Amino acid sequence: DAGITQSPRHKVTETGTPVTLRCHQTENHRYMYWYRQDPGHGLRLIHYSYGVKDTDKGEVSDGYSVSRSKTEDFLLTLESATSSQTSVYFCAIRATNTDTQYFGPGTRLTVL
């Protein structure tokens, strides 16, 4: 699992509430990514980070923000959760000097 953990692993929340998902890595990788996975869409990039305090948007970033204050932690925040954000969220790191990415175990989020 490339030393990646995600928390929480499961969460049920209500529409309009803020939610923060955490990704933690133990191997000091520079690049970290947040994806969501939905039936029929595969994996879609939400945001990514290329260093501490360096982040940028992916293809489905609306309604999400991220922060990275330490190399090992990358946080994904839904400021005001909506039912369309019900999904499985995966964090990934990029292996040094390659384009291969390694994924965490995922967080299953349900917004009621």
Next chain:
Amino acid sequence: QKEVEQDPGPLSVPEGAIVSLNCTYSNSAFQYFMWYRQYSRKGPELLMYTYSSGNKEDGRFTAQVDKSSKYISLFIRDSQPSDSATYLCAMTDNAGGTSYGKLTFGQGTILTVHP
């Protein structure tokens, strides 16, 4: 039209069969290709990666890239029930370096190998 197209299946085969999984893509700049395997309720795990055209073999798995046709394949020989999973292709137009390494994924093919 999606940049990467993958037949979602589902695909059901008997144990011992040869499985062929395929993706087509439209971006001719893609040069680095990956296959991931994802078991139910788990994260994707990297199975194979190849650079440019050609074949790469790893045990029962062979990854094939045909850039002229914009087509990649994953072959599984002597398939086993433990191969039952979703298989995702992924690709990028980067080759390491300073870019952020955006991967474009196919939708995934659900494979079931029955005893």
